Amino acid sequence: MSPNPQPAVEVSGLVKRYGSKTAVDGLDLVQQPGTVLALLGPNGAGKTTTVEICEGFRSADDGTVRVLGLSPADESLRPRIGVMPQGGGGYPGIRAEEMLNLVAACAANPLDPKWLIEVLGLSGAVRTPYKRLSGGQQQRLSLACALIGRPELVFLDEPTAGMDPQARRLVWDLVGALKDDGVSVLLTTHLMDEAEALADDVVIIDQGRVVAQGSPSELTANRADDQQLRFRARPGLDTSLLSAALPEGLKVREATRGAYVVEGLIDPQVVSTVTSWCAQQGVLAEELTVAKRSLEDVFLELTGRELRS
Amino acid sequence: MTTFAPGTFKPAPGRGSLPKMLFVHARTEALLTLRNGEQILLTVIIPLALLVALSLMTVIPMPEPRVGSATARIFALAIISSAFTGQAIALGFDRRYGVLKRLAASALPRWLLVAGRVSGALAVVAIQILLLGITALILGWRFPLSGLPWVILLIILGTLSFGALGVLLGGALRAEIVLALANIVWFVLLMVGGVALSVPVGFVHLLPSAALAQALETSVVYGTAPGVGPVAVLVAWGVVAGALATRTTKLT
Numbered sequence: 001m002s003p004n005p006q007p008a009v010e011v012s013g014l015v016k017r018y019g020s021k022t023a024v025d026g027l028d029l030v031q032q033p034g035t036v037l038a039l040l041g042p043n044g045a046g047k048t049t050t051v052e053i054c055e056g057f058r059s060a061d062d063g064t065v066r067v068l069g070l071s072p073a074d075e076s077l078r079p080r081i082g083v084m085p086q087g088g089g090g091y092p093g094i095r096a097e098e099m100l101n102l103v104a105a106c107a108a109n110p111l112d113p114k115w116l117i118e119v120l121g122l123s124g125a126v127r128t129p130y131k132r133l134s135g136g137q138q139q140r141l142s143l144a145c146a147l148i149g150r151p152e153l154v155f156l157d158e159p160t161a162g163m164d165p166q167a168r169r170l171v172w173d174l175v176g177a178l179k180d181d182g183v184s185v186l187l188t189t190h191l192m193d194e195a196e197a198l199a200d201d202v203v204i205i206d207q208g209r210v211v212a213q214g215s216p217s218e219l220t221a222n223r224a225d226d227q228q229l230r231f232r233a234r235p236g237l238d239t240s241l242l243s244a245a246l247p248e249g250l251k252v253r254e255a256t257r258g259a260y261v262v263e264g265l266i267d268p269q270v271v272s273t274v275t276s277w278c279a280q281q282g283v284l285a286e287e288l289t290v291a292k293r294s295l296e297d298v299f300l301e302l303t304g305r306e307l308r309s
Numbered sequence: 310m311t312t313f314a315p316g317t318f319k320p321a322p323g324r325g326s327l328p329k330m331l332f333v334h335a336r337t338e339a340l341l342t343l344r345n346g347e348q349i350l351l352t353v354i355i356p357l358a359l360l361v362a363l364s365l366m367t368v369i370p371m372p373e374p375r376v377g378s379a380t381a382r383i384f385a386l387a388i389i390s391s392a393f394t395g396q397a398i399a400l401g402f403d404r405r406y407g408v409l410k411r412l413a414a415s416a417l418p419r420w421l422l423v424a425g426r427v428s429g430a431l432a433v434v435a436i437q438i439l440l441l442g443i444t445a446l447i448l449g450w451r452f453p454l455s456g457l458p459w460v461i462l463l464i465i466l467g468t469l470s471f472g473a474l475g476v477l478l479g480g481a482l483r484a485e486i487v488l489a490l491a492n493i494v495w496f497v498l499l500m501v502g503g504v505a506l507s508v509p510v511g512f513v514h515l516l517p518s519a520a521l522a523q524a525l526e527t528s529v530v531y532g533t534a535p536g537v538g539p540v541a542v543l544v545a546w547g548v549v550a551g552a553l554a555t556r557t558t559k560l561t
Binding site: 055057075078079080083085087088089090091092093094098101102103104105106107108109110111119130131142145147149150151152169170173174177178180181182183 | 310311312313315316317318319320321322323324325329330333334337340341344345402403405406407408409410411412413414415416417418419560
């Protein structure tokens with residue numbers, strides 16, 4: 001064994017252009033084997049393009065991509081990876097079990113299709129043609145197709161899009177089980193909670209570039225003074241007295257009606273100042289919490305708050 | 310929370326056996342065609358009805374022996390229906406529903422993706438020819454058995470050539486456009502492409518439809534080898550369409 005195991009995915013300087021538009025603009029990332037990596041970014045950030053280049057569906061204009069140490073075009077890579085394309089895929093008239101049996105026939109040691117159908121809650125739809133399955137059911141079948149060959153590395157492109165909360169939770173559990181069994185998982189999402197719950201590493205991309213990367217806790221706690229104390233109380237309290245009582249550099253505001261936020265370095269003294277101010281006002285501070293920035297805060301800070309077309 | 314026994318997803322990658330992949334893929338393709346009502350109408354019901362009509366309705370001009378000539382022409386039509394129109398439409402919608410991408414992402418080699426489709430199409434054509442042949446025999450067709458090897462070869466050649474044309478059409482355009490064009494071309498070839506009737510216009514002989522019908526007529530009616538001309542026309546169309554299709558066919 002080499003001291004540095006070969007990365008599951010290694011991308012450096014990746015560039016992809018569609019006409020005059022640069023979809024991926026010098027992207028680098030490394031995924032260690034057995035980890036879950038989330039590519040997080042707004043729509044059109046270049047997530048799917050990056051993943052499809054790794055899967056061998058698109059060619060790169062520049063840069064290098066290695067998947068399990070191989071070029072994505074290498075046919076010998078295909079049995080070793082599991083792919084869940086965005087939006088799934090199946091013959092319009094095929095039944096779920098037939099589709100899964102077909103993909104299972106391509107693998108040397110497939111999982112049991114019947115079992116997988118049941119686990120993914122598709123037992124009630126085994127005779128339904130693919131085109132009549134709901135979006136969420138098509139997604140689940142696609143996930144089953146990605147997993148059935150017992151791959152070393154799985155690419156999941158927006159795996160929970162169109163799924164109800166139960167199915168989403170199931171996918172999360174599955175990703176956890178894959179990781180526990182040593183499977184590397186590279187997924188794309190624009191859902192913060194998904195990235196936060198599943199990923200060992202999050203790579204935030206925007207306009208084809210990496211804007212931040214690290215573990216969810218690194219990304220959310222990179223600055224000690226970037227904390228928040230939140231509490232709820234009667235709306236419309238005059239916070240100027242509290243501002244005056246707090247140490248220099250701390251800001252207080254009523255973020256939404258009745259929801260107060262103190263931002264800065266939160267220490268026990270600050271908590272005490274807030275509660276005594278509330279006592280003076282004759283109100284009870286409810287739901288008082290000290291929190292780090294959420295991944296959503298980081299994401300919005302990096303990629304902007306305005307809507308993308 | 311759903312829990313899974315440790316080791317459930319422990320990696321054990323590997324490619325399945327090639328014969329099994331080919332068999333399952335071809336069986337799936339054939340089964341889906343045979344289960345599709347519109348495909349059955351196009352590939353079985355209409356050719357059967359036309360076979361009966363051409364054999365019995367003497368108002369339609371048809372060289373003697375009447376049933377033999379009709380059988381040869383309807384064999385050609387059945388191949389065009391299935392390998393060209395049926396294949397084009399199926400491919401158009403398969404692309405729409407992302408199945409090619411799905412299969413290309415599996416361990417199925419690309420060449421097998423083509424081989425499985427071809428084998429599936431050949432299986433469907435075999436079933437069509439069997440049904441039409443039995444019907445023709447009931448209608449009084451006397452098949453000179455010396456033509457059997459030629460008929461089999463022509464059926465395979467016709468399926469490959471029209472299959473390549475079907476993939477050329479179905480692999481490049483949007484599903485709805487494919488649906489419309491594939492049906493229009495089918496109808497035009499049937500009426501004036503030398504299929505239902507021989508058309509005494511020079512360039513029609515250069516169409517793959519007329520070539521297939523003419524070649525089949527020689528072997529089905531007279532039990533002899535088809536002429537070099539029609540076979541060359543069929544091969545040329547197939548090779549050109551196949552070469553173009555490898556450049557133009559898109560997965561989605």
